[in-house]
Amino acid sequence: MTVKQLSALDWAKKACDTLMEQYEPIALPPENRWHYHQGVFLCGMQDLYNYTGEEKYFKYYKEYVDKLVDGEGNFYFARSELDAIQPGLLLLPLYEKTKDKRYKVAATKLRNLLHTLNKTKEGGFWHKDKYPYQMWLDGLYMGGPFTIRYGQLFDEPELTDLVMEQERLMRKNTKKENGLYYHGYDESKQTPWATEKGHAPEVWGRALGWYAMVTTNFIEMLEEDHPKRAELTGVVQELIAALITFQDEETGLWYQVVDKQEQPDNYLESSCSCLFTYAIAKAVNKGYVDSSYRSNAEKAYQGLLDHKVVLNDEGHFQLKDICIGTSIGTYDYYVHREISVNDLHGVGAFILASIQLERGKEDN
Numbered sequence: 302m303t304v305k306q307l308s309a310l311d312w313a314k315k316a317c318d319t320l321m322e323q324y325e326p327i328a329l330p331p332e333n334r335w336h337y338h339q340g341v342f343l344c345g346m347q348d349l350y351n352y353t354g355e356e357k358y359f360k361y362y363k364e365y366v367d368k369l370v371d372g373e374g375n376f377y378f379a380r381s382e383l384d385a386i387q388p389g390l391l392l393l394p395l396y397e398k399t400k401d402k403r404y405k406v407a408a409t410k411l412r413n414l415l416h417t418l419n420k421t422k423e424g425g426f427w428h429k430d431k432y433p434y435q436m437w438l439d440g441l442y443m444g445g446p447f448t449i450r451y452g453q454l455f456d457e458p459e460l461t462d463l464v465m466e467q468e469r470l471m472r473k474n475t476k477k478e479n480g481l482y483y484h485g486y487d488e489s490k491q492t493p494w495a496t497e498k499g500h501a502p503e504v505w506g507r508a509l510g511w512y513a514m515v516t517t518n519f520i521e522m523l524e525e526d527h528p529k530r531a532e533l534t535g536v537v538q539e540l541i542a543a544l545i546t547f548q549d550e551e552t553g554l555w556y557q558v559v560d561k562q563e564q565p566d567n568y569l570e571s572s573c574s575c576l577f578t579y580a581i582a583k584a585v586n587k588g589y590v591d592s593s594y595r596s597n598a599e600k601a602y603q604g605l606l607d608h609k610v611v612l613n614d615e616g617h618f619q620l621k622d623i624c625i626g627t628s629i630g631t632y633d634y635y636v637h638r639e640i641s642v643n644d645l646h647g648v649g650a651f652i653l654a655s656i657q658l659e660r661g662k663e664d665n
Contacts, residue, residue, distance in 0.1 A: 309602065309662075312610070312618070313349050313655035316648050317358060319618040326365035329645065335369050335378040337443060338626070340388030342645040345652030347391065352656050366391050366404070374406025381430035383418070383440040386411050389447040393454060405455075412451045415444075415463070421488040425470040428485065435492065437485035437629065438475065441468055442511040449522050461522075465529050468516065472536065475500050480543025481560055484508045484629045494630055501629045504559045507646065510576025513540055514653075517580045521587060534589050537580070541590050544577055545597055553597070553604035557624060558635050566636050571609045571622045575650035578602050582657035586664060595661060602658050605651065623647030 307315070320329070320342065329339045343362040350358035370376040370392075379385040389411040396404035419427040421434050426444065428437040445464045452460030474486040484501035485508070487494075494502055516537050523530050547559050549569060555577055556562050557570040582598040584590040611619045623644040627635065 309655040309658035310352070312606070313345075313652045313659070314353075315612070315618040316620070316652050316655070317346050317349055317361075320643070320645075320648060321357075321361055322617070326361055327368040329365065333369075335376055335385065335388055337384045337387040338645040339365060340390065341649035342652075343388070343649070344390050345649040345656075347394065348653055348656045352659070362391055363395060366395060370403060370407045372403060374403035374410070376407055376410075378411070380414060380417070383426055383428055383444040386414060386447050387443045389451070393447070393450050397454070408447075408451060409455075411447065412460075415448065415460075421470075423470055423488065425467060425488075432492075432628075434489040435485055435487045435629070436467075436471060436474065438471060438482055438508040438512040439485075441471055442515040445515055446518055446522065449519070453522075461527075464519075468519070468533075471512070474498075477504060477560075479546075479560060480539055481547070482509055482512055482540075492629075503561075503630075503632055503635060505627065505629075505635055506555055506557050506559050506570050506573025507576065507624060507627070509559060510573040510580070510650070513537075513544065513580035514576050514583075514650075516540070517583050517587075517589065520589060537584055537589050541581055541584055541594060544581070545594070548577075548597060548601065549604070552608050553600035553602075554608065555601075558632055561632065564632070564636070568622065568636065568640075569608070570624055570640075571605065571620055572624060572644070572647040572650050574601055574605060574609070575647060575654045578605070579650065579654040579657050582654065582661055586657060586660050598658065598661070602654060605654075610651075618648075619643055620647050620651055 327333055343365060346358050346362050389408050392404045392408040419430060425436045426440060428435050428440045448460050448464050452458055475483040477483055481504045484505040486500040488499060490499045496502055516533055520530055520533050548555060552569060554569040554574040556567045558567055561567055578598050578601040581594055585592055585595045609621050613619055619642050621642050622640050623646055625639045625641055625644060627638050
């Protein structure tokens with residue numbers, strides 16, 4: 302089979318298989334840590350397992366968890382940040398599938414962070430203790446889906462309302478006139494990057510990608526009659542319409558600083574392009590937006606394959622131009638951050654996008 306004959310599902314498998322061959326689960330970078338980098342990638346693998354039923358994928362992400370969580374549900378994790386919650390998205394399905402109580406115990410430890418994390422005066426969770434009074438778009442994905450699902454599994458419906466309030470605060474404080482969203486905001490306005498209104502000065506691609514993905518996911522997580530479903534559907538529709546206006550005409554991809562394409566040092570970044578592709582494809586698949594947007598998702602995915610993905614001489618998957626982990630900063634900070642190949646932010650997002658493109662084929 303040639304590269305051009307590979308389906309989106311084939312590409313998802315290539316991405317997973319390459320990293321599985323390269324790393325034991327516990328050695329995924331940063332190795333021996335409960336961390337959202339691994340969580341994002343393994344959530345992509347979990348999606349692939351759910352789609353294909355291939356047990357090797359289930360065994361791989363289960364081993365990652367089992368090497369970190371002991372028989373009583375104890376494990377080491379950062380207790381001062383939303384990021385630590387994200388890999389909990391692996392714990393809940395493991396508990397549902399195996400009924401092993403240690404997964405529930407571990408998940409409850411993450412849920413209980415919500416009692417101790419610092420909050421803004423409005424009630425928004427600080428992204429990390431070391432960033433006082435700051436809320437980031439990233440945090441909605443890092444903490445939101447796990448929190449809602451935990452509440453649904455263990456009869457705490459109020460957790461859904463808590464997450465919906467976090468989303469409202471993010472939208473209220475970071476939405477830009479052009480329909481996009483700034484990376485975050487500082488309620489105290491004390492951070493050097495904070496504008497007069499307190500928000501970040503730029504629209505950073507991956508943060509906006511997390512927001513696009515998570516709001517699209519929130520809709521299906523809510524009960525059919527939940528009052529927020531219609532509101533969030535409107536949010537997703539408006540955001541996707543805005544994103545399309547900043548999609549690069551030639552490649553179908555998006556820039557590191559999304560709405561400053563004209564800047565000569567800006568560049569087309571892979572992880573945000575994957576996340577936007579996912580959000581658009583899923584919104585089409587679920588009927589949240591018009592089916593005409595499918596062509597935008599397909600163009601973006603083809604752009605990734607044409608410009609960012611390569612198979613090396615060994616046939617291993619490589620995704621280029623992924624920005625490494627990034628805080629909030631100015632334009633120069635974003636465009637000069639280091640880029641890498643196969644950073645887990647990007648590979649995980651690529652797998653998730655691939656599965657949505659594959660699901661879209663079923664609907665056509």
